[in-house]
Amino acid sequence: xxxxYREFDGQEFAxxxxxxxxxxxxxxxxxxxxxxxxxxxxxxxxxxxxELLDKLVQDGMLEKVGARWRLTPRAVDAMQRKxxxxxxxxxxxxxxDGHETREPGQLGERTEGTRPYEFGDPVSELELNATLRNTxxxxxxxxxxxxxxxxxxxxxxxxQTSCSTxxxxxxxxxxxxxxxxxxxxxxxxxxxxxxxxxxxxxTVDVVGFYSGAGVIPDYKxxxxxxxxxxxxxxxxxxxxxxxxxxxxPQHFTNLQMGLMLARRILARRGGDNxxxxxxxxxxxxxxxxxxxxxxxxxPQKATTISTLKEAVQINxxxxxxxxxALAEDYAYLDWVGFVDQLTRVVRGVAFYCASGNxxxxxxxxxxxxxxxKTYVG
Numbered sequence: 109x110x111x112x113y114r115e116f117d118g119q120e121f122a123x124x125x126x127x128x129x130x131x132x133x134x135x136x137x138x139x140x141x142x143x144x145x146x147x148x149x150x151x152x153x154x155x156x157x158x159e160l161l162d163k164l165v166q167d168g169m170l171e172k173v174g175a176r177w178r179l180t181p182r183a184v185d186a187m188q189r190k191x192x193x194x195x196x197x198x199x200x201x202x203x204x205d206g207h208e209t210r211e212p213g214q215l216g217e218r219t220e221g222t223r224p225y226e227f228g229d230p231v232s233e234l235e236l237n238a239t240l241r242n243t244x245x246x247x248x249x250x251x252x253x254x255x256x257x258x259x260x261x262x263x264x265x266x267x268q269t270s271c272s273t274x275x276x277x278x279x280x281x282x283x284x285x286x287x288x289x290x291x292x293x294x295x296x297x298x299x300x301x302x303x304x305x306x307x308x309x310x311t312v313d314v315v316g317f318y319s320g321a322g323v324i325p326d327y328k329x330x331x332x333x334x335x336x337x338x339x340x341x342x343x344x345x346x347x348x349x350x351x352x353x354x355x356x357p358q359h360f361t362n363l364q365m366g367l368m369l370a371r372r373i374l375a376r377r378g379g380d381n382x383x384x385x386x387x388x389x390x391x392x393x394x395x396x397x398x399x400x401x402x403x404x405x406x407p408q409k410a411t412t413i414s415t416l417k418e419a420v421q422i423n424x425x426x427x428x429x430x431x432x433a434l435a436e437d438y439a440y441l442d443w444v445g446f447v448d449q450l451t452r453v454v455r456g457v458a459f460y461c462a463s464g465n466x467x468x469x470x471x472x473x474x475x476x477x478x479x480x481k482t483y484v485g
Contacts, residue, residue, distance in 0.1 A: 133164060134187050134330075137179070138290055141333035148177045184327050188301035195298045195467040225260030233262040270309040272379030273474065274370040275299065278388040279318040281337035281359030285389075286436045289334045291463040292387045295470050300326045302471070313373050317366030319394050319403060320353040323373070335359040346403040353401050360403045362394035364415040371422050383428040385470060389435075391443035412446060419454050429456035430473050434463045 137144045148170075151157035161177075164170040169183040222235045238261035243253050275296050283289040296314050303310045314324040318335045335358035348356040363386070374382045391407040395414035404411055419429060433447045444460070451458040459469040 129160065129163060130167065130169060130186065131190070133169065134190060137187075137330050138294055142331040143333070145177045145179075145331065149175070179327070179330060181327065184330060185301075187330055188297045188326070189305075191294045191298040191467075192301035192305070195295070195471050221264040222261040223264050225257065225262055229262055231260075235261045235263050270311075270379045271307070271381045271383065271474075272310065272374055272377035273299070273312045273382075274373055274384050275312065275314045276363070276366045276370055276384060276386045276388075277314055277316045277324070278361060278363075278386075278390070279316040279332070279334050280361040280390065280393075281335055282389055283334040284336075286434075286463055288389055288434050288436075288463040291466050292434075293329050293332060295387070295467040296324075297326070297329050298467060298471070299474070300329070302474075309379075311377055311379060313370075313377075315366050315369050315373070317362050317369075319348075319356055319358045319360040319362055319401065321362060321365040321369050323369065341405075344403060344405040348401045348403065350396065350399050350401055356401070356403065360394040360405070361388070361390055361392050362396070362401065363388065363392040364395045364411070364418045365401075367415070367418040367422060368396070371418075371425070371427075374422075374425075374427060381428070382426065383430060384422060385473070386429065386431040387466065387470075388431070388433065388447075391446045407443070407446075412449075416450060416453055419450055423454040423456075429454045431456065431458045432466055432469055433458060433460045434466065435460050436462050 140147070148161060151161060161170065165172075168180055169186070171178050171180050222238045225234075239255065239259050240253070242259035242261060243255045246256070246259060247254055277292055277296060279289070283292065299312050303312050314326070314329065316322055316324050316332065324332060337359045338357045339359075346356065366386075367384070370384050374384075392411045392415045393405050393407050394401060394403045395411040396402075397410075397414065402411070423429060429450070431447050431450060433444060435444065447458050447460075450456070457473070459473065461469050
């Protein structure tokens with residue numbers, strides 16, 4: 109078990125009533141996103157609900173800016189930590205305490221034994237007793253001792269590696285079904301909490317992809333929702349200028365643009381290992397070609413090829429791609445073949461799971477680096 113100590117901030121410890129109240133509030137926000145805060149304005153008119161809002165304000169979870177309610181940084185942090193606790197309570201024993209693979213190296217926690225000095229090693233890790241023993245063995249007893257570089261012995265330590273991750277979060281219209289998006293964004297919040305608490309050298313960025321794609325800051329994660337479906341035709345063929353993509357129907361699936369943005373983000377990150385986690389429930393239905401975005405339904409071969417080309421570009425830069433396919437009602441449909449094809453061309457890994465199992469899958473992949481195709485549920 110690991111403990112974290114910090115200075116007491118003067119806040120009273122939350123009682124059961126306060127925890128229950130916040131838990132209900134968290135579920136309400138995660139379920140309805142930004143619409144939940146809009147609903148709070150109507151709740152002010154009800155005496156009982158108004159009292160609940162006052163308590164959340166006193167607890168430092170809500171604040172009012174003008175006429176709108178807003179989550180405080182304390183609320184976002186608490187929601188992330190709660191999400192992480194829920195995920196870790198379900199993980200199998202052995203995957204909770206850190207990245208699974210450990211190799212001898214430097215700057216990590218010390219282990220038993222020593223190793224010879226190599227050029228570039230930090231002299232702060234010098235093991236004095238072993239070094240002096242080597243000197244006496246080489247030169248014999250007597251003073252002065254003539255210590256040479258060949259005598260140096262260093263403490264053996266675990267190798268510390270860092271990992272930069274981009275989570276590509278499908279925000280297309282179908283993600284609203286089966287609570288998929290609810291579980292997906294709770295998982296992304298848990299990842300933020302995990303990395304800030306246990307892996308401070310790691311980084312995680314979240315990118316939402318729909319008809320376009322964009323970075324989602326961690327403080328906005330609780331409030332986002334999938335894009336509403338606005339076109340119900342059996343067949344859609346739209347070409348939209350890239351500069352005007354925000355004016356087009358937003359509920360399509362532009363994984364290619366998400367991958368392009370992930371590649372640019374990871375180029376700026378300094379992690380020893382880099383990876384992209386794709387959370388999706390369907391085949392891509394949009395792609396970029398020149399200065400235009402093509403929105404195509406049913407999915408077309410041109411979209412598949414454009415998406416796979418971008419994935420290959422990422423893979424050539426040594427970036428691992430892991431796909432989490434949410435397959436509650438799509439287990440027997442053709443779109444799963446796209447995930448198989450993507451996994452094959454980038455030599456990646458795929459998890460096929462229900463949305464309720466997503467958090468377990470993505471955490472175990474992050475902590476263990478699993479490299480096999482896996483079916484869950």
